[in-house]
Amino acid sequence: MTTDELSLVFAALADPTRRAILERLARGDATVNQLAEPFAMSQQAVSKHVKVLEKARLVQRTRAAQSRPCALDTVRLDAAADWIAEHRRVWADRYDRLDEHLARLRAGEETR
Amino acid sequence: MTTDELSLVFAALADPTRRAILERLARGDATVNQLAEPFAMSQQAVSKHVKVLEKARLVQRTRAAQSRPCALDTVRLDAAADWIAEHRRVWADRYDRLDEHLARLRAGEETR
DNA sequence: GCCGTACACAACTAATTGGTTGTGAAACTT
DNA sequence: AAGTTTCACAACCAATTAGTTGTGTACGGC
Numbered sequence: 691m692t693t694d695e696l697s698l699v700f701a702a703l704a705d706p707t708r709r710a711i712l713e714r715l716a717r718g719d720a721t722v723n724q725l726a727e728p729f730a731m732s733q734q735a736v737s738k739h740v741k742v743l744e745k746a747r748l749v750q751r752t753r754a755a756q757s758r759p760c761a762l763d764t765v766r767l768d769a770a771a772d773w774i775a776e777h778r779r780v781w782a783d784r785y786d787r788l789d790e791h792l793a794r795l796r797a798g799e800e801t802r
Numbered sequence: 803m804t805t806d807e808l809s810l811v812f813a814a815l816a817d818p819t820r821r822a823i824l825e826r827l828a829r830g831d832a833t834v835n836q837l838a839e840p841f842a843m844s845q846q847a848v849s850k851h852v853k854v855l856e857k858a859r860l861v862q863r864t865r866a867a868q869s870r871p872c873a874l875d876t877v878r879l880d881a882a883a884d885w886i887a888e889h890r891r892v893w894a895d896r897y898d899r900l901d902e903h904l905a906r907l908r909a910g911e912e913t914r
Numbered sequence: 915g916c917c918g919t920a921c922a923c924a925a926c927t928a929a930t931t932g933g934t935t936g937t938g939a940a941a942c943t944t
Numbered sequence: 945a946a947g948t949t950t951c952a953c954a955a956c957c958a959a960t961t962a963g964t965t966g967t968g969t970a971c972g973g974c
Binding site: 817819843844846847850851854867868869 | 931932933935940941942
Binding site: 705707731732734735738739742755756757 | 961962963964965970971972
């Protein structure tokens with residue numbers, strides 16, 4: 691995944707309405723109107739949010755008669771979690787090395 | 803962590819410059835000027851990015867003479883990863899249930 | 915063929931974001 | 945005491961975002 695794509699994913703996740711939409715979709719596919727129902731917001735506004743999620747490839751849409759149901763796509767969600775985990779790991783390594791260093795220092799003191 | 807705090811974290815992660823800053827900090831603490839060095843951007847612009855990261859509580863700052871070194875704070879990073887993992891889990895459960903359902907259907911067909 | 919449902923496009927507005935330059939303050943160096 | 949380094953505040957600007965209303969279109973039911 692490119693840097694830009696990752697930015698799109700995090701930006702999409704940065705809005706409470708969009709996260710609520712994803713939570714709803716995690717429980718099952720839904721149409722835009724179904725998604726809009728719980729929000730004090732126009733159908734068009736929700737449609738825009740869905741489009742943001744679509745561009746970030748967090749949701750996929752299909753055709754079913756006049757409705758276009760939304761479905762969660764977790765591939766990018768995993769990639770975002772991976773980015774965090776990866777950099778979390780580097781950070782952890784750094785402190786592991788610090789621990790080793792301190793351990794070596796302590797060992798040195800003991801044999802002095 | 804509140805919804806607003808989570809939004810701040812994801813919004814902070816949505817910028818490539820800020821992610822690069824976090825990557826740099828994962829390898830060790832740094833001052834604003836050190837962070838600014840690789841970027842074609844003013845020191846003030848980087849200072850603003852750091853402030854965004856600070857508000858999201860992804861970095862902590864300390865005092866050391868006239869410099870104010872930045873350090874990574876991974877607590878919120880973990881929380882963000884947890885949010886993704888949690889909703890990833892709900893989605894996975896849904897498909898596990900679907901699998902079970904399909905398995906039951908298949909079993910029914912076999913005994914018919 | 916006409917009506918309702920489900921949705922999206924366009925135009926507008928207000929607020930936010932990401933950058934700039936200019937400046938000033940705090941703390942160390944000499 | 946004067947100069948340097950490190951950093952942040954303020955004012956400004958352009959672009960983007962998050963919402964609105966109004967309108968149009970595609971599809972299925974009657």
